[in-house]
Amino acid sequence: MQVVLQGVNKLFTKSNNQTLQVLRDVDLEIGAGEFISLLGPSGCGKSTLLNMVAGLEFPSNGKVLVNGKQVKGPGRDRIVVFQESGLFPWMSVLENVMYGLLLRKLSKKEAEEKAMEGLRMVHxxxxxKSYPHELSGGMKQRVAIARALVLDPEILLMDEPFAALDEQTRMVLHTELQEIWQRTGKTIIFITHNIREAVMLSQRIVLLGTRPGCIKKVYQVQASFPRDPGDALLAHLEQKILHSLEEEMAKVLKEEMGDEYNFKKGHIHRDPLYNLGSDI
Ligand SMILES: Nc1ncnc2c1ncn2[C@@H]1O[C@H](COP(=O)(O)OP(=O)(O)OP(=O)(O)O)[C@@H](O)[C@H]1O
Ligand SMILES: [Mg+2]
Structure with missing residues (x-):
């Protein structure tokens, strides 16, 4: 297994000195080349978990292993793509993608060739030669993906990379990401609030419960790729996940609103396209 989380617990000390347990006893094994999504209510610890694989956070107890080695910090084998593209506005698209390659001491010519290859991969x-302000949100995210891919990480960590995009752009990017994943064989850990997105893209979906975050359920998505958005089995799985997520969200809302909140099933928007949990 390429990424292994063993008995991972994470506690943060808040500004008022109280301790907040974010993750509890998380055990997860992710195979090389697997596409896995993390779903769960806002604040359940998805980004914290991803950041631990990235080496940006560390478990309070337990271990995070990548290729059998304990994660001690960021590494060339892992790259994170965030919701915001984080492009440098003063650099052209090409220069943005070349930037990391030049830091790795590639010659300008080599960096340019590789960057162009990366840009072609995302069409x-x-x-x-354009500048970030001339691009749409979807195009910026594609540049961010190209910038990550040219560095050739084994593991791509994606934290809600398409959350700010409209549904049509999102669907185009799904197709592109799926093609890239199949062509490159990268391991992808993908966070989303969008159940349909998780179902369309992943081989496995991990639903985190709250609070503290622990694994509530793991779903295998059996359908082959490319997936058919009209597939009835996938629609059924979406509904199943939606029900489990609703239960978790009810817990969060009850905790936050106390007696004022009277949760009824169906109270939450039931369209799985809706970014469930992102608005708490
Ligand atoms: N550095 C930190 N110090 C203190 N608390 C933190 C820190 N980082 C995260 N938290 C808290 O840990 C909890 C989990 O945060 P995290 O960002 O992992 O959640 P998430 O599942 O990614 O949520 P969202 O879906 O809103 O992105 C939150 O309550 C957050 O406030
Ligand atoms: Mg997050």
């Missing part, structure tokens, strides 16, 4: 070769 943005024609926009190499």
């Amino acid at each position: 943005l070769g024609r926009f190499a």
Whole structure:
């Protein structure tokens, strides 16, 4: 197994000195080349978990192993893509993608070739000379993906990378990401609030419960790729996950609102396209 979390617990000390347990006893094994999604209510610890794999956070107890080695910090084998593209506005698209390659001491020529290859992979070769402000949100995210891919990490960590995009752009990017994943064989750990997105893209979906975050359920998504958005089995799985997520959200809302909140099933918007949990 390429990524292994063993008995991971994470506690944060809040500004008022109280301790907040974010993750409890998380055990998870992710295979090389697997596409796995993490779903769960806001605040359940998804980003914390991803950041621990990235080496940006560390468990309070337990271990995070990548290729059998305990994670001690960030490494070349792992790259995070965030919701915000984080492009440098003063650099062209090409220069943005070249940046990390030049830091790795590639010659300008080599960096340019690789960056162009990366941009073509996300169908943005024609926009190499453009600047970030000239691009749509979806295009910026594609540049961010190209920038990550050219560094050739074994593991791509994606924290709600498409959350700010409209549904149509999101669907285009799903197709592109799926193609890239199949072509490159990267391991992808993908956080989303969008159940449909998780079902369309992943081989496995981990539903985290709250609080503290622990694994509530793991779903295998059996359908082959490319997936058919009209597949009845996938729609059924979406509904199943939605019910489990609703239970978790009811717990969060009850905790936050106390007696004022009277949760009824169906109280929450039931369209699985809706970014469930992102608005708490
Ligand atoms: N550095 C930190 N110090 C203190 N508390 C933190 C820190 N980082 C995260 N937390 C808290 O840990 C909890 C989990 O945060 P995390 O960002 O992992 O949740 P999440 O599941 O990614 O949520 P969302 O879906 O809203 O992105 C939250 O209550 C958050 O406030
Ligand atoms: Mg998060």
